[in-house]
Amino acid sequence: MFNAGLLLAVEEAPGEETDEPEPPKSCMKRKPGRRFRHALTGLYIHDSGEQQILWPTIDDGRNTVELSETPGDHCYWEEVKGNGCKHYRNVVTNRFLGFDPSKNRVHTEASPSASEEWLLLVDQTDQSHKRAVIIQNKHSGLYLAVQNGHFIGLTAYDEECKWFLE
Structure with missing residues (x-):
């Protein structure tokens, strides 16, 4: 009778056992939020931190949101649970992502309201095979899209409404 188990046994060479310190475990830093990258253009949602001036005499407290080619710190958004929705707060400016359907404009505000519900x-x-999502403004029902390098709200979903989470 032939025993295959004996042929597979490997003897380890005798060696000195030394107590070596365990290498330090790397601290994994959790990302403070997520970035939204537009699927077709590769542009990121970026809070400029600059206040919108619509009229010289009116200050509505909104900051400009732009599209950026590079994923900087102002492109990170923290998800905050709302009532049947999500709010997205910029991790640098602490302002909430919003949408004004009358002006077809994306902005940030200091505190969330109906226009900041997503x-x-x-x-x-x-x-x-990426994390593809569609961002819909709950208040207006419009889908956040990019056309000709600018934000736009669309009433129906198409490829211009697709975003990747990073």
Whole structure:
């Protein structure tokens, strides 16, 4: 009878056992939030930190939100649970992402209101194996999209509404 187990046994060479200190465990820093990168353009949602001046005599307390080619610190958004919605607070400016459907403009405000309520929907049609989402403003029902390098709210979903979470 042949025993294969004996052929597979490997003898370890005798060696000195030394007590070496365990290497320090790396501290994993958790990202403070997430970035939204537009699927078609590769642009990021970026809070400029600059206040919008609509009229010289009116100060509505809103900051400008832009599209950025590079993912800087102002592109990180922390998710805050709302009442049947999500709010997205910029981790640098601590202001909430909002949308004004009458002006078709994205902005940030110091405190969340109806225009800062969002629904984050999974894009079931995406085949990229990335975390593709659709961002819908709850108050207006419009989908956040990018056309010609500018934000726009669309009434129906299309490829311009697709964002990747990073």
